[in-house]
Each structure stands twice: as structure tokens, then as C-alpha cells.
Amino acid sequence: MRRLLALDYVLDHPRLPWLPTEAEKVAAFEALGIERRVLPQRTYRGAAGNIRRHFHLGLPVALDAKRAVFVYADPGHETAKGLRAWGAAHRELWAMLRDLGRKIEIVAVGRGSKETTRADTVLGNWARGLRSSDYDAEIDREIEWIKDVLCSGDERLIREVCGDIRGGLVRLAELQNRALRESGRGLLHRVGTWRSERLRRKMF
Structure with missing residues (x-):
């Protein structure tokens, strides 16, 4: 059929x-x-x-x-x-x-x-x-973590996690694009x- x-x-x-x-x-x-x-x-x-x-x-x-x-x-x-x-x-x-x-x-x-x-x-x-729950929850957690780090204004923490602000923004964009793909x-x-x-x- x-x-x-x-x-x-x-x-x-x-x-x-x-x-x-x-x-x-x-x-x-x-x-x-x-x-x-x-x-x-x-x-x-x-x-x-x-x-x-x-x-x-x-x-x-x-x-x-x-x-x-x-x-x-x-x-x-x-x-x-x-x-x-x-x-x-x-x-x-x-x-x-x-x-x-x-x-x-x-x-x-x-x-x-x-x-x-x-x-x-x-x-x-x-x-x-x-919904975000339809893609890997680990991606969601990392997105929120990087957002929190960037918003903290803590230069030492930003360097430790992201290298610099630009690096953090690039990584954030990569994760958001990945989440977009996985969710459809x-x-x-x-x-x-x-x-x-x-x-x-x-x-x-």
C-alpha cells in the first residue's frame, strides 16, 4: 500500500x-x-x-x-x-x-x-x-552556562571558560545552531x- x-x-x-x-x-x-x-x-x-x-x-x-x-x-x-x-x-x-x-x-x-x-x-x-527538550539536554545546559558566564562580567571566569568574549559568542552561536538542527x-x-x-x- x-x-x-x-x-x-x-x-x-x-x-x-x-x-x-x-x-x-x-x-x-x-x-x-x-x-x-x-x-x-x-x-x-x-x-x-x-x-x-x-x-x-x-x-x-x-x-x-x-x-x-x-x-x-x-x-x-x-x-x-x-x-x-x-x-x-x-x-x-x-x-x-x-x-x-x-x-x-x-x-x-x-x-x-x-x-x-x-x-x-x-x-x-x-x-x-x-521544544528544547527534544534535543540533547547537554546542549541546553552548555548554552545557559556560557550565557551566564558572559553576563557575569567576570573577566577571569570568561578567560577560563571561553578564552575571551568573542570566543564565548562564537561557541554560543555554534551551540545554538546545533540545537536548531537537532530540534528541526x-x-x-x-x-x-x-x-x-x-x-x-x-x-x-
């Missing part, structure tokens, strides 16, 4: 520059200087050895000079766990694309109102930005859902 939903969306949006295969997706992102380790992946273990697959769900991705479109298809799961896991697997890639000047668009596809309504909530949270804030230009008419739930 997931593949059918994904195909239905692609057929309904033929003008988008889709990357049909795993190899084409990997090659397109590598051409932008993005390493394979950043791409969503899964390792399959078998008697013949391990096989690593990128974009292993086979979901649609479109890419051009201005934007990247990522499509998630919900085959009818009872929770949003799959959508959240998919987002987490792509977040570092989205951050790198954002840094390269691409606008990131996310579409969640479903065949019933239950799936699309649930996805609307999740995507809305992603677009608005997550500022990554997404547009989010939305799309309900398949050809595969709508009452037909199955």
Missing part, C-alpha cells in the same frame, strides 16, 4: 523533478557534496553478508536548484511512530540542504482522514519547531498532507 500511495502522488505531480531510484537519489545528494553517512539508511543482514540501503522505504524525493520535496506515505498505521522515525532519519539531510540554500517541503500522503489528520499534527509541530526548527519551508482519491480508504 505504501508504494501505491507514493506512486499515486508522483503521478498526480508529474512536473516535479523526481529521483526515481535509490542510485539516483544518492548520486544527486553526493553531487551537492553531501556524504552518504548523512542519508537515511538501513543495514540488512543475511547469510551472504550485510547490505546497506539508502532511502530504504523507497519513498519519493524530488530535487532541483531551489527546493527539495520529500514524501512520506502512511499505509494505514495506527500511530504516527513511522512518520516520526522517518523524519528523524532525514533531519540531518534536511539541515544540510537548508544550509545549501534549498527550501525543504514535506508531504504526508494517506488514503483516509485518520492518517492525514494525524500527520497534520506532527508536521505542524515540525514546522513550528520542537527553521528547517522546513512548507509542510502539508495529501489524500489519495484513487486509493481512498472506503475502496479497500
